Amino acid sequence: MRLLAWHLCFASLLAPIYSEDVFGIVGETFTFPVEIKQRIEDITWNKNKDKVAERDGQNPPTYFTPLKGRSVLKENGNLTIFNLEKSDAGTYELHYWDSGNGGFLTFILEVLDPPSEPKISHSIKGDILVLNCTSDFPWPVTYTWKISNDRRSHGSQEFSIPVEDIDATKKATCFITFSQTEKSSEISLIQCISDKKGYGSHKRHRIIVIVTFFLFILSLGVLVFLLKRGRAKFEGGGVAQKSPVHGSGEREQLFSVENEEQHNSDRATFSQPVHCENERPEADRQLNKEDSALKDEQTVNNAVKKEDLKS
Numbered sequence: 001m002r003l004l005a006w007h008l009c010f011a012s013l014l015a016p017i018y019s020e021d022v023f024g025i026v027g028e029t030f031t032f033p034v035e036i037k038q039r040i041e042d043i044t045w046n047k048n049k050d051k052v053a054e055r056d057g058q059n060p061p062t063y064f065t066p067l068k069g070r071s072v073l074k075e076n077g078n079l080t081i082f083n084l085e086k087s088d089a090g091t092y093e094l095h096y097w098d099s100g101n102g103g104f105l106t107f108i109l110e111v112l113d114p115p116s117e118p119k120i121s122h123s124i125k126g127d128i129l130v131l132n133c134t135s136d137f138p139w140p141v142t143y144t145w146k147i148s149n150d151r152r153s154h155g156s157q158e159f160s161i162p163v164e165d166i167d168a169t170k171k172a173t174c175f176i177t178f179s180q181t182e183k184s185s186e187i188s189l190i191q192c193i194s195d196k197k198g199y200g201s202h203k204r205h206r207i208i209v210i211v212t213f214f215l216f217i218l219s220l221g222v223l224v225f226l227l228k229r230g231r232a233k234f235e236g237g238g239v240a241q242k243s244p245v246h247g248s249g250e251r252e253q254l255f256s257v258e259n260e261e262q263h264n265s266d267r268a269t270f271s272q273p274v275h276c277e278n279e280r281p282e283a284d285r286q287l288n289k290e291d292s293a294l295k296d297e298q299t300v301n302n303a304v305k306k307e308d309l310k311s
Contacts, residue, residue: 019106023139024084025114025181031080032107034094042097045079048090053079086111115141117183118176122192129166129192131159133174133185144175147189166193 024030043055047066053073055061061073070082077096081088094105115137123130134157135141145159148170159172168190175184 019108021108021110023110023112023179024081024088025112025179026084026086027114028084028180029080029082030084030088030109031078032092032094032109034077034079034105036077036096036103038098038101040075040077040096040098043073043077044095045073046093046095049093052092084111112139114181115176115178115183117185118174120172120174120185120187122187124163124193127163129161129163129189131161131172131174131187131192133157133159133176135176135183137176137178139178141176141178144177146173146175147171161189163193168193 020033022030022032041057043053043061044051045053051064052067053061053063053071055073055075063069063071063073066087067081072080072082074080077094079092079094089109089111092107092109094103094107096103096105115135118133118135121132121134123132131145133143133145143157147161148167159174161172166189171186171188172192173184173186175182
């Protein structure tokens with residue numbers, strides 16, 4: 001082990017110093033990007049000058065606190081940390097030795113909080129709907145858009161759709177990806193295009209037309225139903241009059257016959273000719289005859305009285 005330590009110290013003095021900034025996300029699995037192609041015999045990993053993992057030749061690796069139980073050291077020098085924590089941030093050094101040659105690599109690990117969900121804004125430019133996805137994550141992320149089941153990768157935050165091709169029943173989803181973490185947000189396309197000038201009024205007009213047509217059909221159906229129902233009641237009443245129930249039909253027929261006979265009698269009475277004008281002159285002539293006879297009798301009496309006076 002002393003010889004290994006001397007070799008590593010000597011190799012670190014001879015090898016060029018390599019330093020790289022790397023980033024990980026809390027909760028992810030992180031692997032340091034070591035690219036050593038030759039065979040490595042001895043490996044030591046330090047964090048802030050404290051040993052965290054080592055491998056001596058073909059012997060199994062040894063792990064130390066704080067990576068014990070949640071890290072793996074491979075033969076090519078790769079060190080993987082599982083369930084990354086904020087406390088894992090720091091400066092990591094890789095010392096390696098292979099057949100008389102050694103090397104020294106430095107990695108500065110920064111552990112970041114996961115990104116929050118992105119925000120989607122929209123605007124109408126002419127006949128094009130422009131969607132814009134933004135993230136408050138401090139490092140560059142990869143943007144991906146999905147309309148329904150069509151997922152498309154874009155290198156920019158914007159996504160454009162012709163308004164005439166928009167299906168208002170669908171939604172647009174924006175995904176942001178950094179390392180192994182992905183977050184997303186969605187927006188309804190009807191919400192985006194409802195603000196377009198003329199679209200809202202046009203849609204309202206369509207809704208009014210559809211509702212009016214529906215009410216017309218409903219009213220027509222109700223009217224037809226009422227007419228059929230009234231006709232059925234009318235026909236049912238006629239049948240009831242023709243079909244006596246519990247003897248009531250005979251009384252109704254007798255009453256009908258009596259009414260018909262009375263009606264015929266009235267017609268006969270009114271149809272006979274009235275000679276009121278002819279009968280009245282005949283009575284007047286009879287009265288005149290009686291008056292004339294009375295006058296003649298009075299005249300004779302007067303003449304007799306005169307003769308008696310003379311004698």
